[in-house]
Amino acid sequence: MNAVRPHRLMIVDDSNIMRRKIERSQEIPNVEIVGTAGNGREALELHASSRPTLVTMDLTMPEMDGIECVEQLVDRDPDIRILVISALADKATAIEALEKGASGFLCKPFTERQLNDALVKLIES
């Protein structure tokens, strides 16, 4: 029997409570958390070592913001699937994130159900 390779999730958010909330929330089968990062620069370093296939990405972060990080991650790996999770709920921000290569957008604050639904959509996209 062939084992299904798990999706490898990296969580990027400058808020510790948000990172922990996402870690606790995700109950989707076959998703393994490979690491968390507090800003875009840390995320790029972690990407190099842990090769995630899925990413949850905050936008407003110190050092390197989420939009720039999305662009660089997609540049490195065009198949990576990125769910932007941000309180910046205006259309222009969402469109910019999608144009840079994000696959989905979830507004903060969110419920566990909304996060899981968004991750399932991301996996199925």
Add this chain to the structure above:
Amino acid sequence: MSLQGEIGTFVSAVLQYFDTAVQQAAVVGTPYLALGKPPEVFDYTGMIRVSGKRKGVVYFTAPKGMLSVMLMRMQETDMSDANLRDLVGEVANTLSGNARKDFGRNFIISTPSVVTGSSSTIGYSPDTRPIVVPIDWRTYHANLVVCLN
């Protein structure tokens, strides 16, 4: 948009945070103008600065006990200062997000910042009159302060 409508945007952001992230509704008290003395500042304050069509500051200020219980409701076990700052910063983040969505480009909204200590002074222009919106949750009391010219 009228000032009343703008205040509604910020009130909705705070209520949305309680409803969605904390999963327990907060209640809005009767807003009042803080005349004569500055509005009360609690242990942790998350704020955004606004410029453009209007200038000023908007902040959510709450006591440590309230934020700690909010974290518990969110299944967070770490009640450290860093996490309490994080939480009040996330509320301010929601204020910022709602303002950008509702007000568009007429307003420039800063990234949220956090100050701690009930003796903190929040700087605002003397020609503005702060409007205090009491936020009650369980037995706790916090304030949303909208101070725009």
